[in-house]
Amino acid sequence: MAGLDPATQGHALRLRHWVAGSRFAWPAMTDRFDTMTIYDSITPTRTLDILRIGHKGDGETADGIYVPFTVPGDKVTVEVEGERGRIVQIVEPGPTRVKPLCQHFVICGGCALQHVETTAYHDWKRDQVVQALSQRGITGIDVAPLVAVAPRTRRRAVFTARLVNGAVMVGFQERGSHFIVDMAECHVVHPDLFALVPRLREALADVLPEQARAEVDVMRAGNGLDVVLGVGRMTLDGALRTRFADMAGKLGIIRLTVNGELVAQSEAPVLDWAGAKVTPPPGAFLQAVPDAEAALQTLVTAAVGNAKRVADLFAGCGAFTFPLARHAAVAAYDSETASIEALAVAARNAKGLKPITAERRDLFRRPLLKHELDTFDAVVIDPPRAGAKAQCEQLATSKVKTIAAVSCNSTTFARDARTLIDGGYTLKSVTPIDQFLWSPHIELVAVFERS
Ligand SMILES: C[S@@+](CC[C@H](N)C(=O)[O-])C[C@H]1O[C@@H](n2cnc3c(N)ncnc32)[C@H](O)[C@@H]1O
Incomplete structure (x- = not known):
């Protein structure tokens, strides 16, 4: 990557970590996402032209090779395995390639198309x-x-959390893996959901068993947050129930369900449809x-x-x-x-x-x-x-x-x-x-x- 400006190197590094399957803290910056060498491939590569975006959101060549995170008009050097290509270098960016908004883009499994210009994406x-x-x-x-729809308006998200060496990671899962993106930003979920993420990191550290994974389903009702937790390898006893209930109080969660059991409810979550007040069941x-x-x-x-x-x-x-x-x-x-x-x-x-x-x-x-x-x-x-x-x-x-x-x-x-x-x-x-x-x-x- 010698010769690339630092911003481009940042993105290149993140892509390289994704491509190489290694994971550690990638540089927290959003940058250009255009001509660059992403990593020095040790396997044979081919240079391909991307013609269109296929129905799963991956760029596609004339002979049916799918290359994620590409746009029509991109010329890319890729490693090819079967029908899949992994970008090694973006030789020439296509006209609708834009800078992705989120620092986690490419690694996070949540978004696939932030690199496409808005009108082209809509079309x-x-x-x-x-x-x-x-x-x-x-x-x-x-x-x-x-x-x-506007960014940051999703009212429902399922995060994954895991306690590792006393620290809790919370975020969406990485693309194609069970690793968790320890989320520092998200342009999709409502700010109230995102604001819960750092608070969950702190609160879950007291209740999750070491190494246990939890699914955290958060829904923003008209009157507050409704959370459904599914925690692996955990039996809910009296003491834990009390700790989860305390956690709900501290986080201002209006209803908390853990492993199918209601552990705290300060108010029933309410949605208003045509004046009717509906309390949806958890999840x-x-x-x-x-x-x-x-x-x-x-x-x-x-x-x-x-x-x-x-x-x-x-x-x-x-x-x-x-x-x-x-x-x-x-x-x-x-x-x-x-x-x-x-x-x-x-x-x-x-x-x-x-x-x-x-x-x-x-x-x-x-x-x-x-x-x-x-x-x-x-x-x-x-x-x-x-x-x-x-x-x-x-x-x-x-x-x-x-x-x-x-x-x-x-x-x-x-x-x-x-x-x-x-x-x-x-x-x-x-x-x-x-x-x-x-x-x-x-x-x-x-x-x-x-x-
Ligand atoms: C896409 S959701 C739509 C729900 C609702 N119309 C709304 O907009 O909120 C699909 C619904 O189908 C229900 N469902 C799934 N399988 C079903 C089945 N075999 N028979 C009847 N309902 C089913 C689910 O419980 C869910 O509520």
Whole structure:
């Protein structure tokens, strides 16, 4: 790396440590990320041109070699192993390569695309949806521009913590490894979540067994932080329970659950959807970013329009149920007992909404059947990443007029969209939303109408 300016050397060093698999404190600086030699390779290398970014966020060459952290137009020297390339040198940077914001970028497993200029990054994300549809023969759809979300707005994150020689590391996991990035900054999570990280380091040192790993699931509710800790190799006894409860008090955590047991609660966490106050069960599914959730709610309620009876399938704790119930009677279904109970309790106490029913049902094994679906004017469907194959096969036979489909996986969405279209639905619109900032994942809302 001789001859490189110190800033570029800093980044080169971090990349080299990532590439070489070694790990120790890399220089805490953010710098240029352009032409540089990253390390002196001892294995044969090839110089490649990057043509595009593939669907997992890695740059791709014409002959199908994937090189992480590259952009179209990059000329890079790489070590190639099978279909994977590791950068040794960026010979010529592509036009959309930019300086990543975060000092942990490349090493941290949280972000994959901070090195791509914003417009190009947005276009790439939107294009992933267009391509997924086109792979199922669905073309000519006017996919809307990506709805962007601001950095530092994620309200939910799962950190990993570990006590090593009396000191606790807290952060996301390194890319492709179980090592922890002892986080000094993060441009994705809400500042309240990030502010908890140094305080967790101190507090967990008193409670974690040496070498034990803990998963720390933090959710920012309307009235404070809700934390779910999963600690390996630890039996929760009376003394530990008291120490965890003290920790919750000191950190101002309003609810703390440890290894499935509620150990402290000063207030029940509350989320407000259309005036309904919902207390989600510990660790329940929630849309990760409030602004993304608001965009989803707006698109879903607009799609449903004046429908009088709506089914909310894969309803979770009711992020769509309650906004929909401003104008329509809603039947909510989800397989998680605790989420459906939380939804039902909030529905009983809600004021000014149309009737809501809540039913626990496994929609993979027992999808709503045609005769059940035909009692609704509209259906909202928001399955997990696996999609909703069985449920969409039933919907495809139904008379339901409007389907608002929410998805966090373009590939399974496109498969299910094909089923609906083959059943006679028209895909009217698709709107991608950047809920998972700088990751290759995309959220979307699609509207289907039966003509
Ligand atoms: C992407 S989340 C959507 C939740 C909700 N619509 C929201 O926006 O907060 C998917 C939901 O599907 C539920 N789920 C997963 N598998 C299911 C199944 N087989 N049957 C019914 N619900 C399921 C999960 O419990 C989760 O609440």
